[in-house]
Amino acid sequence: MIGETRAKLLASARKAFAEKGFAGASMDDLTAAVGLTRGALYHHFGDKTGLLAAVVEQLDGEMAARAAAAGADAGEGWAALEAQGASYIEAALDPEIQRIVLLDGPAFLGDPSLWPSQNACLEDTRRALGQLSQSGIVKAVDIDAAARLLNGAALNAALWVATSSDPGAALPKALEAFGMLARGFLADKGE
Amino acid sequence: MIGETRAKLLASARKAFAEKGFAGASMDDLTAAVGLTRGALYHHFGDKTGLLAAVVEQLDGEMAARAAAAGADAGEGWAALEAQGASYIEAALDPEIQRIVLLDGPAFLGDPSLWPSQNACLEDTRRALGQLSQSGIVKAVDIDAAARLLNGAALNAALWVATSSDPGAALPKALEAFGMLARGFLADKGE
DNA sequence: TATTTTACATACATGACGTATGTCAATGCA
DNA sequence: TGCATTGACATACGTCATGTATGTAAAATA
Numbered sequence: 001m002i003g004e005t006r007a008k009l010l011a012s013a014r015k016a017f018a019e020k021g022f023a024g025a026s027m028d029d030l031t032a033a034v035g036l037t038r039g040a041l042y043h044h045f046g047d048k049t050g051l052l053a054a055v056v057e058q059l060d061g062e063m064a065a066r067a068a069a070a071g072a073d074a075g076e077g078w079a080a081l082e083a084q085g086a087s088y089i090e091a092a093l094d095p096e097i098q099r100i101v102l103l104d105g106p107a108f109l110g111d112p113s114l115w116p117s118q119n120a121c122l123e124d125t126r127r128a129l130g131q132l133s134q135s136g137i138v139k140a141v142d143i144d145a146a147a148r149l150l151n152g153a154a155l156n157a158a159l160w161v162a163t164s165s166d167p168g169a170a171l172p173k174a175l176e177a178f179g180m181l182a183r184g185f186l187a188d189k190g191e
Numbered sequence: 192m193i194g195e196t197r198a199k200l201l202a203s204a205r206k207a208f209a210e211k212g213f214a215g216a217s218m219d220d221l222t223a224a225v226g227l228t229r230g231a232l233y234h235h236f237g238d239k240t241g242l243l244a245a246v247v248e249q250l251d252g253e254m255a256a257r258a259a260a261a262g263a264d265a266g267e268g269w270a271a272l273e274a275q276g277a278s279y280i281e282a283a284l285d286p287e288i289q290r291i292v293l294l295d296g297p298a299f300l301g302d303p304s305l306w307p308s309q310n311a312c313l314e315d316t317r318r319a320l321g322q323l324s325q326s327g328i329v330k331a332v333d334i335d336a337a338a339r340l341l342n343g344a345a346l347n348a349a350l351w352v353a354t355s356s357d358p359g360a361a362l363p364k365a366l367e368a369f370g371m372l373a374r375g376f377l378a379d380k381g382e
Numbered sequence: 383t384a385t386t387t388t389a390c391a392t393a394c395a396t397g398a399c400g401t402a403t404g405t406c407a408a409t410g411c412a
Numbered sequence: 413t414g415c416a417t418t419g420a421c422a423t424a425c426g427t428c429a430t431g432t433a434t435g436t437a438a439a440a441t442a
Contacts, residue, residue: 005389023214023299026429038430039391048430107298108214111354141371142364148351149344149368156343160336163302173333177340180332184375196420217398229399230422239399388439395432404423411416 006044008034014055018096022052022104049108056105057117063091063101064120071128078137081128082182085154086175088121092158093167102155113148122151129185138185146185153181197235199225205246209287213243213295240299247296248308254282254292255311262319269328272319273373276345277366279312283349284358293346304339313342320376329376337376344372 012034016025027038027048045051067087074083091097106112112119126147132138138146157174164170203225207216218229218239236242258278265274282288297303303310317338323329329337348365355361 021298028429037391040389042431043389103298106350107212107294111350113351113354139371141368144355145348145351145361145364145368146371148347149365149372152347152350153340153344153372156339156346157336159302159343160304160339163304164335170336173336174340177332177336180330180337181340181344181372181375184372219398228422231420233400234420384442386439386441388437390436390438392435393433396430398429399427400425401427402423402425405421407418407420409416409418412414 005036005040009036009041009044009051010054010058013051014058014096014100017052017055017100017104021099022048022108027051052100052104052108053116056101056109056115059097059101060115060117060120063088063097064124066091067121067124071124077135078132078186081125081132082179084125084128085150085178085182088125088151088154089158089161089174089178090171092155093162093171095162098159098162102159122147125151136187139187141185150182150185153178196227196231200227200232200235200242201245201249204242205249205287205291208243208246208291208295212290213239213299218242243291243295243299244307247292247300247306250288250292251306251308251311254279254288255315257282258312258315262315268326269323269377272316272323273370275316275319276341276369276373279316279342279345280349280352280365280369281362283346284353284362286353289350289353293350313338316342327378330378332376341373341376344369 009031012030013025016030016033019025027041031038031041041051045054067084070087071080071084074080092102105115109115113122126143129138129147129150130143133140133143157178161167161170161174200222203221204216207221207224210216218232222228222232232242236245258275261278262271262275265271283293296306300306304313317334320329320338320341321334324331324334348369352358352361352365
């Protein structure tokens with residue numbers, strides 16, 4: 001199958017980056033783990049950051065798909081936006097996502113809004129907010145800014161939960177606080 | 192004066208980390224820039240991440256001091272919290288802060304809440320929120336979670352402003368959006 | 383069939399980090 | 413005063429990781 005080598009490298013890199021971090025992962029090791037050498041890696045991804053970008057894009061896509069599904073389950077309007085945020089928080093509890101997308105990604109690829117993958121999660125939040133704004137459900141506010149802040153809050157919620165001593169207890173608290181914050185954008189109080 | 196070498200290394204590292212990032216900065220280069228060698232660096236800071244931790248602590252302290260001053264200027268209560276957040280956003284526009292504290296810090300030192308410096312900014316937000324909660328100005332919510340989300344939103348606001356094509360125009364939008372979000376914690380709508 | 387491109391492997395050059403060791407001055411102590 | 417110890421660095425070395433240059437076999441193409 002075409003792309004098999006690429007897929008193997010991607011999977012191995014994903015694992016290595018998650019376990020040792022981007023800086024700590026050796027290209028020799030992660031290629032050898034799937035029976036290849038760095039030659040294959042440079043051929044397919046150009047350099048080490050190119051590999052990171054590909055891994056990030058994959059993870060980002062998975063997160064966005066999950067969030068979209070959660071949003072659809074929640075129906076229309078405001079509930080969908082909150083469900084999407086909650087899904088984002090829960091996804092970010094995955095150590096792979098955390099280390100690769102939330103920590104190493106911004107440090108080595110720069111600000112997420114500038115990623116080639118465009119950060120699908122951010123884009124979805126922006127879209128959802130834009131629709132709610134047009135229907136007057138959320139106040140007049142710069143949509144780009146609002147989406148960015150919401151996502152930032154969600155990301156930090158996840159990091160907080162993950163590093164807390166009792167993540168199981170922390171998660172509902174984080175979700176509650178996130179909901180309150182988000183409702184700051186509501187045009188009228190929807191309690 | 193005692194600590195002069197340490198101060199020189201700290202200043203040089205701060206500059207090098209800001210310009211080339213933590214991973215890209217060479218210890219040989221940044222020590223040579225102030226007429227020293229890596230020997231001095233290892234003697235004072237243990238290893239490269241120890242140096243980063245020291246630089247982060249310095250920057251974090253400066254941010255916290257600025258935010259505290261801004262909060263004091265704004266008086267008491269809710270206004271002080273918003274002023275503190277705004278000050279945090281503006282400070283984070285500094286490329287040094289952005290690269291070292293917001294991007295490389297979390298990637299190489301781990302989650303900010305676990306830093307030895309304790310992240311003074313986060314601690315101040317927590318304290319301010321705690322007082323507002325006791326006086327009934329903010330709703331009942333987990334204070335740790337709320338502080339974390341607020342700070343995360345502020346951080347992302349700053350990153351968004353910094354990477355926007357027109358930061359001058361973006362800053363007021365970010366501040367407005369941040370204010371709305373924060374007011375989600377208000378017990379009654381304070382418009 | 384000849385040629386070009388793809389898909390890797392291999393070898394090499396460069397540079398970075400950490401550690402082990404050496405030096406010299408300051409300080410404590412007898 | 414003389415000696416031992418510690419602090420504050422510099423120097424040399426080993427290891428390892430990245431990137432590049434080169435080689436090669438298979439596949440596609442003409």
